């Protein structure tokens with residue numbers, strides 16, 4: 001699956017993903033009013049989830065020719081209960097229908113047997129009476145590696161068997177990420193380096209035609225020096241890079257995460273795209289999202305160019 005993502009990145013000359021972390025409150029007031037007229041307590045959650053799906057669909061339609069992927073963060077859907085989870089499913093399915101690579105940001109992990117169930121839910125299928133049931137149409141998931149090898153193996157197996165991928169948290173973008181991740185172990189490595197080395201090892205067999213593995217790492221754009229060092233250290237590990245836009249990072253901060261071919265990561269932005277209409281002073285949220293996605297693409301391309309790492313234009317055979 002990593003090859004499909006990188007092919008799409010090269011074809012669109014754009015290493016970004018739109019993050020559909022769609023809070024109901026992000027919807028423009030007029031859009032909400034039109035869809036929620038006459039709503040009652042009994043159907044408010046259902047109607048809100050439909051409104052969120054309509055919003056997501058318009059954003060997907062607006063950006064699908066520009067960006068290769070979307071990342072859908074499950075928390076924003078879970079909080080609306082069952083209608084929210086239906087919306088999560090529908091959003092992933094619609095993005096896939098429009099040709100986008102789908103990243104389900106679920107940050108799961110557990111002991112082996114339970115991790116296997118999560119992997120079946122998001123990266124494969126469950127067999128019921130001999131019939132395969134695919135629960136969620138995701139191409140990649142995000143995973144917390146803290147439980148170690150037996151918590152990761154089911155995800156790695158599902159990636160191999162079903163041609164999917166996973167991004168494991170290594171150096172996260174949040175302000176407190178250093179509290180635990182920057183601690184040093186006996187041999188002098190930081191915890192995030194230990195985790196990065198593990199990801200490299202876990203994904204060793206899953207390397208594709210660009211030299212990157214289906215098991216990638218989450219590396220926050222808000223830590224540029226660490227990102228650059230991790231790129232040099234983890235040559236076969238592709239990065240999911242959050243932190244662009246609302247968390248303060250721009251193109252310059254994340255070029256260190258890329259290799260000499262201008263590859264090596266997919267940069268996510270959520271709020272800066274979903275709420276771009278507020279900054280652009282318009283209610284046309286889809287057009288504003290498209291403009292912001294185009295601006296982000298140009299910003300990263302310029303930063304890669306200036307760093308002497310313009311993206312290659314031909315996909316590998």
Ligand SMILES: O=C(O)c1cc(=O)[nH]c(=O)n1[C@@H]1O[C@H](COP(=O)(O)O)[C@@H](O)[C@H]1O
Pocket residue numbers: 019021073105142171172173174218219220242243244245246247268269270271272
């Ligand atoms: O795994 C992630 O995607 C993730 C890891 C991380 O270190 N930092 C981080 O912000 N994220 C996610 O990336 C998105 C960032 O959203 P914005 O800050 O609005 O662009 C959210 O869905 C976060 O949950």
